[in-house]
Structure formats: C-alpha cells, structure tokens
Amino acid sequence: MRDLADLPKAHLHLHFTGSLRVSSLRDLSAAYGVRLPSALTDGVALRVPATERGWFRFQRLYDAARHCVRSEADMRRLVDEAAADDAAEGSGRLELQVDPTSYAPFVGGITPAVEIVLDEARAASARHGLEVAVVVATSRMKHPLDARTLARLAARYAGEGPGEVVGFGLSNDERRGDTGDFARAFAIARRAGLASVPHGGELLGPAHVREVVGALAPDRLGHGVRSIEDPALLGSLVESGVALEVCPASNVSLGVYEHDEDVPLRQLVDAGAQVALGADDPLLFGSRLLDQYETARTVHGFSDPELAELARSSIRASRATEGTKKRLLDGVDDWLTT
Numbered sequence: 001m002r003d004l005a006d007l008p009k010a011h012l013h014l015h016f017t018g019s020l021r022v023s024s025l026r027d028l029s030a031a032y033g034v035r036l037p038s039a040l041t042d043g044v045a046l047r048v049p050a051t052e053r054g055w056f057r058f059q060r061l062y063d064a065a066r067h068c069v070r071s072e073a074d075m076r077r078l079v080d081e082a083a084a085d086d087a088a089e090g091s092g093r094l095e096l097q098v099d100p101t102s103y104a105p106f107v108g109g110i111t112p113a114v115e116i117v118l119d120e121a122r123a124a125s126a127r128h129g130l131e132v133a134v135v136v137a138t139s140r141m142k143h144p145l146d147a148r149t150l151a152r153l154a155a156r157y158a159g160e161g162p163g164e165v166v167g168f169g170l171s172n173d174e175r176r177g178d179t180g181d182f183a184r185a186f187a188i189a190r191r192a193g194l195a196s197v198p199h200g201g202e203l204l205g206p207a208h209v210r211e212v213v214g215a216l217a218p219d220r221l222g223h224g225v226r227s228i229e230d231p232a233l234l235g236s237l238v239e240s241g242v243a244l245e246v247c248p249a250s251n252v253s254l255g256v257y258e259h260d261e262d263v264p265l266r267q268l269v270d271a272g273a274q275v276a277l278g279a280d281d282p283l284l285f286g287s288r289l290l291d292q293y294e295t296a297r298t299v300h301g302f303s304d305p306e307l308a309e310l311a312r313s314s315i316r317a318s319r320a321t322e323g324t325k326k327r328l329l330d331g332v333d334d335w336l337t338t
C-alpha cells in the first residue's frame with residue numbers, strides 16, 4: 001500500500017490558530033498563565049451539534065486558543081509549525097488562512113500583523129521545502145467597512161508565491177451577517193487578482209450557497225459540501241469550476257454529519273466536483289491534512305488512483321504558478337507509478 005504522506009498535495013483550507021499543535025498551545029498558555037479549557041488539550045476531537053449553541057462552543061474554544069497567541073514570536077512559531085507539519089504530510093503548497101485583526105493589538109496594528117505572517121510564510125517555505133501562501137479572511141461578525149479595509153490591505157500583498165496573499169476569505173458562523181454586505185470587499189480583492197474563497201455550504205444548505213455564489217463569485221468554496229443536497233446547484237458549481245474545500249473531520253466535529261461515512265465525499269467526486277481536502281482546524285478537530293486522505297481511503301474506499309486524483313484536484317484548485325502545479329502534478333504521477 002502506497003504511503004499517503006508521500007503523495008504530493010495542496011492544502012487550501014487551514015486556519016491560523018486552528019493549525020496550532022496541542023503541545024505548542026500548552027507552552028503558550030503556560031507562558032502567559034492562561035488556564036485553558038480541557039477540551040482544547042485533551043486530544044479528543046470536538047463534537048458539537050450543528051446549532052448556534054454548538055457553534056458558540058466551538059468559537060469560545062477557538063477564541064481561548066487565540067488568546068494565547070500574543071506576540072510576533074508566537075505568530076512566527078505558529079506559521080513555522082504549520083508549514084513543518086504540512087510538509088511532513090506531503091503538502092507542497094499550503095494556503096494558510098488568517099484574520100489578522102485578532103493579532104493586531106499585540107504587534108502594533110493590522111499591517112504589521114499581515115507582514116509578520118507573510119514574512120514567516122516566506123522563510124518557512126524555504127526551511128521546510130513547500131510553498132506557504134496566505135489567504136486573508138474577514139469575519140461575518142465584522143462590519144462590512146472593516147472587511148473592505150482588510151481587502152485593500154490584502155490587495156497590497158497580492159501574488160502567487162510563498163509569502164504572498166493569494167485569496168480573500170469570509171469565515172465565522174454562516175448564519176450570521178448578511179452575505180451581500182461583503183460583496184464590495186470581495187470586489188476589491190478580485191480587482192487585485194486575489195481568489196475569492198469564502199466559507200459556505202457547511203452549516204447552511206443550498207439556498208445559502210446560492211447566495212454566496214451570487215454575491216461573492218467564489219473561485220473556491222470553504223466546504224460547500226451541502227451543495228450535494230441540490231443537484232442543479234452542484235451541477236452549476238461543477239460547470240463554472242468552483243472548487244470545494246472539503247474538510248471531512250470538521251463536518252463531523254461540527255455536527256453537520258454524524259459519522260465519517262456520512263460525509264458525501266464520494267458523491268461530490270462522482271458528480272464531477274473539484275475537491276481539495278483540508279483540515280480546517282486540526283487543533284479542535286483532532287486531525288491534520290493526511291488524516292483526511294486516510295479517511296478517504298479507509299472510510300470512503302478511495303483507491304490509490306482515486307486518491308491521486310483528489311491530490312491533483314487540490315493542486316489544480318490552488319493559486320500556485322503553473323510551474324509549481326506541474327512539478328507537484330508530476331510528483332503525483334510518480335507516486336502512482338511506484
């Protein structure tokens with residue numbers, strides 16, 4: 001059986017603080033004298049119902065972890081470890097998602113917060129032998145004007161390579177905020193050449209996916225799994241080449257699907273969707289990128305050629321240069337012929 005860690009792949013859905021190792025979070029909390037909820041350190045995957053209460057519990061835990069990232073050194077450590085862990089799992093391209101506003105107070109503002117992440121992404125790419133690019137994301141809880149400010153900042157660092165901003169995202173509870181209010185921010189990002197990569201179609205179904213597609217013209221949807229509930233919608237996503245960043249462990253942890261086998265990975269792929277597997281928040285969901293591929297193999301019965309196609313799909317959906325994509329895709333072919 002081929003080792004999935006050797007399969008070259010791209011990781012397109014990983015959040016900044018959510019990528020933290022439990023051991024590092026423990027270090028940081030000890031250093032700052034912060035008492036952490038045991039749910040963050042017990043190594044057990046979070047399980048909450050897919051309700052507003054469930055999301056609140058998840059968000060409270062995420063905020064507790066974020067509360068331990070308080071300095072430039074912490075931020076650099078986080079990027080470095082995310083890069084190291086991804087590289088060890090065969091990722092040749094990581095597009096790490098960060099909302100810099102949470103860290104801005106500790107480093108002198110939102111601009112330095114972005115620059116620290118980008119600078120370390122560049123350095124960590126060279127150190128660990130992969131490309132780490134960045135998605136700047138705003139939150140549905142923010143004022144749309146703040147989102148525009150953030151989009152303008154992201155636009156200044158637009159590019160394709162390591163240490164550059166490749167996309168603009170929208171995160172937090174899909175049930176909150178008005179999607180249309182963020183259209184202007186996404187237009188600013190798009191004009192700068194950034195990919196539109198909002199969350200949508202995890203906690204809410206097809207109607208919400210249509211809203212996100214209509215307002216934000218996504219290149220990729222964060223999750224988008226629930227478009228399976230509407231074949232016409234899924235067909236239009238496939239047709240227009242909107243990739244889906246599918247994060248199976250996240251779906252189960254957040255109560256969208258009860259069991260691993262309920263995640264419609266096979267159905268999405270069979271329908272022709274361009275799927276890029278992602279870990280979302282390994283800190284809370286207890287599994288990293290490689291585990292998502294292992295789940296595809298062991299739970300969903302993907303053969304090695306099918307797993308290779310999943311990896312190719314993730315690489316094609318990335319914002320890497322054609323040269324990088326070719327190199328990684330060649331690596332997938334090599335993996336399959338060994």
Ligand SMILES: [Zn+2]
Pocket residue numbers: 013015171199222280
């Ligand atoms: Zn996410």
